[in-house]
Amino acid sequence: MMAETMAGMDRLLTAREASFVAGVSYDKVVKALENRTVPNRAGRARQRALDLDGVLSLTLSDRLQGYPALMRRRVSRRVLEHLRGDGPDANAPDIIDSDGLVVTTFRTGELFRGVQERLSILVKLTASVERNPDVQGGAPVFRGTRIMVHHIADLLRSGTNRREIQEDFPDLDEEMLELALLFDRLHPVKGRPVRKAGQSEISLPD
Template sequence: MRAALLTPNEVAALAETSKTVVEKALEQKVFGAGRGASGRLLPLHAVALAAAVKSLGRRLTVNDKRLVARELAALSPSAMKTAEIEVAPAVVLRVGPLTRDAVERAERYAADRDAFIEVAEGVQGGRPVIKGTRLTVSAIHGRLSSGDTIETLMEDYPDIPRGAFEAALLYAKTHPQVGRPVLRHRGSAA
């Protein structure tokens, strides 16, 4: 199984921090070289680091962040949830309690995103959809933003599991549609 890679937006959302925290870490080369076509895809441990940085505020130097990132990169996701990292003599960062929930969210999201979301040429103009359907992640986001619940969606689409809807919602939030908005003119014939 290949390691999950996440966009900076996904990392920020999963760590429940601002995108600025992640962008700053990228700028400071805390995560090392990014992978992927854009060079900006990040490994799972980026979520753990972003959650720790959020919890600790400005108490970590850039070198401390790099050290913590290197140590986290060497750990399995389960080990990250209990990790303790020595950042200086007699200073141990208990990363596990700071990041456990974020790492679990990231693992669940990455697995569900890869299992349920696809971009297929010829399906809905290449927009992301739930695999095997024409239901776009933006349509799911729109319904949930308009007051529907995941339970309502599950009633409307009983063959689609909850994890697919949860992944679609986060995916839509972290991958905004690109392009010009549709202009609607009053009184003009279409």
């Protein structure tokens, strides 16, 4: 795998997780899987899962939208060559390409940094939430607590003041509130309307 050096994530991603890490809509992920432009690694019928190579491919394809076709292929080839040689390096040099009178600069390192930042948030989210059949009936809770993640997200979306939530649940800090919103979007409760992946509510940390 070209992306195996991206630290912290040692499992496949669901389609919703991939949409977040790639920075593209959930619908684009589903369409790419259906069209087989990225491989479905799930291994089971009616399931969807992507590896990090697939995520990077989605990000690259999205960033190259609007480029002339020949330029898009040339830039894509050079980015993939860099991935194979050096991995997803956040300090990768820019790619400069020209198509006649048009000169463009593709910021490869910026693409990799964005994916790595969002992946780091997903890793933190995975480490912060647990399911235990002996705690709240197996509902997702913040690790080491009985605080249900979906309940906190519901409170936030209903307009409840964040300070009030933290007074009622003193174990929660501001970052955990943001993670609750993200978890609720990536793992929606069955039967509820699902927020579109483009409706970001997550503040990326500095």
